[in-house]
Amino acid sequence: MTQPQEIREAHPYFMHDAILDQPQAAQLMLDTHQAASQEVADTLAAKKRIYLVGIGTSWHAALTAEHWFRRFAQGSPEVQAWHSFEFCSYPPQLSGEDAVVVISHRGTKTYSFLALELARDSGAFTVAITSTNPGPRVQTATMILNTVAQERSAAFTVSYTSALTVLAMISTYLGERSISGLDPKVARYQLRQLPGQIARALSQESAVREAVGLFQGSRRFLCTGWGPNTANAYEVALKMKETSTVDCEGLQAEQMLHGPFCSVDQSCLMTLIAPPGPGYQRSLDIAHACAEVGAPIWALVQERDRELAGQATLSLELPEMPELWSPLVYVTPLQLFTYHLALAKNAHPDLFQQNDARQAAARRHYDL
Numbered sequence: 001m002t003q004p005q006e007i008r009e010a011h012p013y014f015m016h017d018a019i020l021d022q023p024q025a026a027q028l029m030l031d032t033h034q035a036a037s038q039e040v041a042d043t044l045a046a047k048k049r050i051y052l053v054g055i056g057t058s059w060h061a062a063l064t065a066e067h068w069f070r071r072f073a074q075g076s077p078e079v080q081a082w083h084s085f086e087f088c089s090y091p092p093q094l095s096g097e098d099a100v101v102v103i104s105h106r107g108t109k110t111y112s113f114l115a116l117e118l119a120r121d122s123g124a125f126t127v128a129i130t131s132t133n134p135g136p137r138v139q140t141a142t143m144i145l146n147t148v149a150q151e152r153s154a155a156f157t158v159s160y161t162s163a164l165t166v167l168a169m170i171s172t173y174l175g176e177r178s179i180s181g182l183d184p185k186v187a188r189y190q191l192r193q194l195p196g197q198i199a200r201a202l203s204q205e206s207a208v209r210e211a212v213g214l215f216q217g218s219r220r221f222l223c224t225g226w227g228p229n230t231a232n233a234y235e236v237a238l239k240m241k242e243t244s245t246v247d248c249e250g251l252q253a254e255q256m257l258h259g260p261f262c263s264v265d266q267s268c269l270m271t272l273i274a275p276p277g278p279g280y281q282r283s284l285d286i287a288h289a290c291a292e293v294g295a296p297i298w299a300l301v302q303e304r305d306r307e308l309a310g311q312a313t314l315s316l317e318l319p320e321m322p323e324l325w326s327p328l329v330y331v332t333p334l335q336l337f338t339y340h341l342a343l344a345k346n347a348h349p350d351l352f353q354q355n356d357a358r359q360a361a362a363r364r365h366y367d368l
Helices: 014-020 022-032 034-045 057-073 083-089 110-121 136-140 158-177 182-192 196-201 203-214 229-246 280-293 308-313 326-346 357-363
Strands: 049-054 078-083 099-102 125-130 142-147 221-227 249-250 268-274 297-300 314-318
Touching: 014 022, 014 110, 014 142, 014 158, 014 326, 022 034, 022 308, 034 099, 034 142, 034 280, 034 326, 049 057, 049 083, 049 196, 057 078, 057 099, 057 158, 057 229, 057 326, 078 110, 083 110, 099 158, 099 314, 110 125, 110 136, 110 182, 125 136, 125 158, 125 182, 142 297, 158 182, 182 229, 182 314, 203 229, 203 326, 221 229, 229 268, 229 280, 229 326, 268 280, 280 308, 297 308, 297 326, 308 314
Parallel strands: 049 078, 049 099, 099 125, 125 142, 221 249, 221 268, 268 297, 297 314
Antiparallel strands: none
């Protein structure tokens, strides 16, 4: 007999537990997946093409991993991130020379396991990065790297960063055979620092609550990032929609200036994911433009940043780290902001809006 889903009706909701579990989960991935990550990477390195496939939050993980894999592989093998639906609907020509890595937390999303089956039937090497208790169809992959138990909140957080940690490890081993200029051993040493850096970011929860208190009345919430953090801009917008249904959008920083900024005004909050990197000057440009139209700015910056922090309405300083790995740390205050915004809006962050009768009725018209 199926047990009824446990539902919390007040803070801390399950989403909050999952957010705070991320330092320990990242450490667990680093401790338990070293050998498997190297084995996967050794096989991937011998392929011509690597396809990283996911949907929803897992698609965002695929986009971030694409950046890492490309940086370490330097074009050989070729690396592409695909949305699961697109991969199944307009599939590439697959063969034994290809590898397909499917990221799926629950292992039950239709197009993700169909992508895996398509790849397997084409003779491609298949990898599933999934939970410790996934659905059966995703378990047909050639290799399975398990992350954490299925989350009890529908707003995935710890499963996202756990999958990213595994993908980061694989990317460094992929770099052992490349001429990328990135030292894989140094990169893995840097990864070992991340659980502590995630914990430091999470220790600033009170500052994030302050930001929510200041900005919760915004009509629109916008977020920008670039490079490895582009997907985090998409991710926070997705989490806000899932948890509190606010009007929100995530955009690549340069893309923000090519039309979307025309809709920015004083009723919008602009969140800038802005560690040191190629997009930092563009973030400054966005900040100056926001000042002209009266839009407030919340900036996530590296500690001791003064230039962008000085332009922001409010800033949050995060630990110094290589830009390459910053998505694993910079996403955590975005998750906390999303969570506390849901509390401020009297919304339930765990239920995918299924406590709304209209959303529950709408949900009967589609399968995931």
